[in-house]
Amino acid sequence: MTSGKKTKAARSSVAAARSSVVAKKPKPWGTIIAVVAVLALAGTVFGYAFSQISEQNAKEEALAQWTPSEENKDPSDKIAGVVKVEYEASKHVDAAQRVAYDQSPPFGGPHDNVWADCTGTVYDKAVRNENMVHPLEHGAVWITYNPDQVSGEALDKLKARADGQPFTMLSPYPGLDKPISLQSWGHQLKLESADDERIDQFIQSLRRNQYTYPEVGASCESPNFDVANPPAFVAEAPGPDAVPMTGGSDAATQESGTPSASDAPAATSTPGS
Amino acid sequence: MVDAEQEEVTPTRGVTATRAAVATVAVLAVLLLGAAIGLLIKVPGSDTGSTPPRDSVDVGFSQDMSAHHLQGVQMANIARERTADPAIEQLAFDISSTQLEQVGRMKGWLFLWGFPEQSSDGRHMWWMTSSTHGHSAGGSGAGSADPEQAMPGMASPQEIAKLRTLSGVEFDVYFLQLMLRHHQGGAPMAEYAATHAGQNVVRTLADNMLKSQTGESTYMQQLLTERGAAPLPS
Numbered sequence: 001m002t003s004g005k006k007t008k009a010a011r012s013s014v015a016a017a018r019s020s021v022v023a024k025k026p027k028p029w030g031t032i033i034a035v036v037a038v039l040a041l042a043g044t045v046f047g048y049a050f051s052q053i054s055e056q057n058a059k060e061e062a063l064a065q066w067t068p069s070e071e072n073k074d075p076s077d078k079i080a081g082v083v084k085v086e087y088e089a090s091k092h093v094d095a096a097q098r099v100a101y102d103q104s105p106p107f108g109g110p111h112d113n114v115w116a117d118c119t120g121t122v123y124d125k126a127v128r129n130e131n132m133v134h135p136l137e138h139g140a141v142w143i144t145y146n147p148d149q150v151s152g153e154a155l156d157k158l159k160a161r162a163d164g165q166p167f168t169m170l171s172p173y174p175g176l177d178k179p180i181s182l183q184s185w186g187h188q189l190k191l192e193s194a195d196d197e198r199i200d201q202f203i204q205s206l207r208r209n210q211y212t213y214p215e216v217g218a219s220c221e222s223p224n225f226d227v228a229n230p231p232a233f234v235a236e237a238p239g240p241d242a243v244p245m246t247g248g249s250d251a252a253t254q255e256s257g258t259p260s261a262s263d264a265p266a267a268t269s270t271p272g273s
Numbered sequence: 274m275v276d277a278e279q280e281e282v283t284p285t286r287g288v289t290a291t292r293a294a295v296a297t298v299a300v301l302a303v304l305l306l307g308a309a310i311g312l313l314i315k316v317p318g319s320d321t322g323s324t325p326p327r328d329s330v331d332v333g334f335s336q337d338m339s340a341h342h343l344q345g346v347q348m349a350n351i352a353r354e355r356t357a358d359p360a361i362e363q364l365a366f367d368i369s370s371t372q373l374e375q376v377g378r379m380k381g382w383l384f385l386w387g388f389p390e391q392s393s394d395g396r397h398m399w400w401m402t403s404s405t406h407g408h409s410a411g412g413s414g415a416g417s418a419d420p421e422q423a424m425p426g427m428a429s430p431q432e433i434a435k436l437r438t439l440s441g442v443e444f445d446v447y448f449l450q451l452m453l454r455h456h457q458g459g460a461p462m463a464e465y466a467a468t469h470a471g472q473n474v475v476r477t478l479a480d481n482m483l484k485s486q487t488g489e490s491t492y493m494q495q496l497l498t499e500r501g502a503a504p505l506p507s
């Protein structure tokens with residue numbers, strides 16, 4: 001309080017004197033605290049927003065790579081090891097018929113009228129191929145595993161991908177040449193490990209991808225398919241009377257025994273390309 | 274504490290410096306907050322496709338095909354109730370569930386775009402007579418702008434009523450005949466939209482409908498043949 005007179009004197013003095021005055025002047029703490037608080041608040045808000053946005057962007061970028069779009073209709077093209085085959089859709093057979101599939105497990109071609117339930121369904125036993133191919137046409141992903149090679153924790157990881165996940169189903173596939181194989185319509189990826197990141201990439205790229213499955217909007221619910229006791233997988237190779245890959249839709253013709261049914265299998269065992 | 278005496282003695286340079294510091298910090302804070310808000314807010318319309326105009330193929334197709342599909346769902350539901358044939362029942366479930374899902378897609382677009390589910394004046398197919406760039410002199414002639422005229426392939430109320438009275442193979446055959454004609458009638462609409470719609474989602478769905486319903490039509494023709502029947506005369 002008494003500094004007043006001194007500062008008055010100092011005002012007209014040299015720089016040295018002025019600095020001593022500044023040191024003696026009471027700090028405007030209120031202003032300083034307010035200013036620091038506002039700056040800290042603004043900095044925190046900005047920092048939070050920035051980190052959130054960049055995290056989100058990174059996440060979206062990673063996901064976008066596997067999300068189908070007009071520019072990226074089939075993201076699975078970028079997944080190493082995916083096998084693609086063009087199949088004609090809507091070719092049906094009945095419950096008594098077998099199809100001479102060109103792939104194992106099959107991922108396209110003629111199939112049973114009655115599709116297997118694919119409402120996030122885990123099948124503990126292997127199911128008849130002709131029923132399992134049909135859901136692929138509806139946009140489902142079918143995860144298969146070799147029951148001799150995959151069990152325990154690895155199997156649990158696969159179950160987590162299918163159980164309760166619409167348009168996904170899981171089933172054992174006896175004799176599978178790799179531990180794991182993923183199928184969507186016209187696409188297959190065989191893998192060694194349930195930890196492979198390509199499992200999620202495959203599912204994101206192809207499950208209900210409007211550009212890659214033939215019947216957009218079709219259902220996974222299947223009232224005429226017995227989920228609790230589905231038709232069993234047949235391990236034996238189909239006989240010469242099986243419906244060829246190019247046949248199928250001609251279910252009526254096949255049944256009535258026209259020549260196309262009997263001479264086709266030998267000629268048409270070549271897989272598509 | 275800060276009394277008149279001190280204010281009086283405070284060098285004006287000090288006051289200016291403080292004010293400048295406060296002003297700088299305030300500006301900085303406002304900039305930071307503005308930047309944060311800018312990051313959090315997305316520019317409207319930047320992440321969605323543009324809305325097609327009211328007279329576009331996209332809107333017309335979505336409105337007309339929804340109505341067309343709903344009759345398909347209706348006939349399929351009748352079949353699920355009345356047929357004793359597992360093949361027909363399976364086909365009917367496939368048609369009703371798939372087409373209802375597709376109706377949901379098309380109506381969802383209409384709601385997003387802010388257009389009614391169906392055209393207010395009851396006209397159908399107007400979007401097939403105009404080209405994508407406004408009016409075309411002659412029109413392609415594929416559509417009908419007459420409100421009284423039903424869309425191609427639609428069953429009349431009398432036909433639906435007759436379907437409800439039938440049973441057994443007689444029912445199955447008539448259902449297949451009506452549904453086959455319905456599919457074939459919708460095909461030109463899907464074909465037109467698959468090439469003329471402005472929105473990618475619309476073109477993609479229309480193209481998919483065309484392909485999957487063509488396959489289904491072939492299947493229904495076979496089912497008719499198996500039952501010793503033929504399609505309805507066109």
